[in-house]
Amino acid sequence: MKIVIIGQGAIGLLWYRYLSLSNNNNVQLICSKNITRPPKRFTFTSLDNKSEQIDLVTASQESIKSADLILLCVKAFQVVDAIDSVKCTINQSAVIALCHNGMGVAEKLPQRIIKKHNILSMLITHGAKANASFNITHTGNGKTDIGSVYGKLNNHTKERILKTLNNALPNVYWQHSVKQQQWEKLAINCVINPITAINNIKNGQVNNIEYKQEISETIAELVTIAQMEGVNLTSESLITTVKKVASLTAENTSSMLSDILAARKTEIDNINGYIHQLGIHHKIATPQNTFFWQQVNSLEKRK
Ligand SMILES: NC(=O)C1=CN([C@@H]2O[C@H](COP(=O)(O)OP(=O)(O)OC[C@H]3O[C@@H](n4cnc5c(N)ncnc54)[C@H](OP(=O)(O)O)[C@@H]3O)[C@@H](O)[C@H]2O)C=CC1
Ligand SMILES: CC(C)(CO)C(=O)C(=O)O
Structure with missing residues (x-):
């Protein structure tokens, strides 16, 4: 499979x-404009702490076409x-997968992309850390949930993508309602990310009793907004999930x-800003998410 990673x-x-x-794969990379001369290799350290040099091929606009x-x-x-x-015209049959945290992104893609391509959402729970430029460590084993957000993928292409990703970095699961998974991941990030950022604490400390009220209010607001967006979630099970993720990633x-x-x-x-904006849209107050959004925004500006 010809794969371009951006x-x-x-x-x-x-x-x-x-x-x-x-x-079976031809993989090429597109770097940001900050990288004027990409290296020919990068350093990769695996979960079992073995480091290796990986050959790196950067993508030309031509190769993106195919x-x-x-x-x-x-x-x-x-x-x-x-x-x-x-800038070049992407092959009409190319599938575009978005692998990021947070929501509200796919709908902002240009119409020329949404109308022409199958767009997938990819939710990853593996941990990876950049030690330096082009030097990364795989820090935590996880899984990937993948599903369609725009377009209708035929079964052959779907199976091909799933097999390719699963052969590379298991476990990858096809999700027929990836929107549900996106909201569950959003709930985790709406709680752990701002609480750790505002209080300068590790993930595990989010389970301390002092954050109990903030967690339940954040989740209650998110569940109400999700419902307005046609997604049914329950506060109890989301709180259990959030606490589990905080414990599993405690350090x-x-x-x-x-x-x-x-x-x-950031x-x-x-993340919380998405809930805040949807709250305005649906005329529902989301004070805890709005507060987190404002607090983290002001922390960003202070730097
Ligand atoms: N790391 C992790 O363990 C996990 C990350 N995620 C999510 O996955 C997403 C990616 O995470 P991560 O890789 O850690 O983030 P990074 O910030 O490390 O990587 C993003 C990279 O994309 C580059 N980039 C930005 N704009 C462009 C562009 N126009 N073209 C090409 N490259 C570009 C950036 O370059 P530059 O710095 O020069 O702008 C940067 O190197 C995020 O949404 C994150 O929340 C989810 C689960 C786990
Ligand atoms: C799940 C969690 C909170 C793990 O650190 C994460 O996704 C993040 O840090 O952005």
Whole structure:
């Protein structure tokens, strides 16, 4: 399969490494404009702490034209620009997969993309960390849920993509209602990310009693908004899921806290900000999510 990965961050290089292991795949990378001379190799450290050098091939605009799968591994707020930076005409049959946290992105893609291509959402729970530029570590084993958000994929293409991804980095599951999964992942990020970023704590500390009220209010608001969007969730099971993820990733620094500490833009607009915006749209107050959104925004601006 001809695969173009967009984004030289932790997740982009994680997929690059595993997908390029198979001779059946031709994998190429598009880096951000900040990378003027991409290296010929990058360093990859596996879960069992073995480091290796992986050959890296960067994609020309020409090769994008013939890609079967374009995998966008950029932050939520970078997706639209990343697609816009592809100036050539993408092959009509190319499938575009969006691998990011947060929501409200696919609907902002240009119409020329939405109308022509099958768009997939890819929700990944693997952990990957960039130690330096083009040097990443696979830090946590996880899974990937994938499903259609625009277009109707034929079964052959769906099976081909699923098999290719599963052979590379299992376990990958096709989700017929990926929207449900997106909301569940959103709930996890709406709680763990702002609480860790605002309080400068590790994920595990989110389960401390002092955050109990904030967690239940965040989730209750999210469940109400999800319902307005046609997604049925229950607060109790979401709170259980959030607590489980916080325990399983107890020693992790969340991506939002890492971004704040490194003075980078966070994905807050696509996480609690997404709930806040939908609250305005549906005329429903979302005070806890709005508060988190504002707090993290002001932390970003302080840097
Ligand atoms: N890392 C993890 O463990 C997990 C991450 N995720 C999610 O996956 C997504 C990607 O995460 P991650 O890889 O960690 O993020 P990073 O910020 O490490 O990587 C994003 C990369 O994309 C590059 N980029 C930005 N714009 C473009 C563009 N127009 N063309 C090409 N490349 C571009 C960035 O370059 P530059 O820095 O120069 O802008 C950066 O190298 C995020 O939404 C994250 O929340 C989800 C689960 C786990
Ligand atoms: C699940 C969690 C909270 C793990 O750290 C995450 O997705 C993030 O940090 O963005």
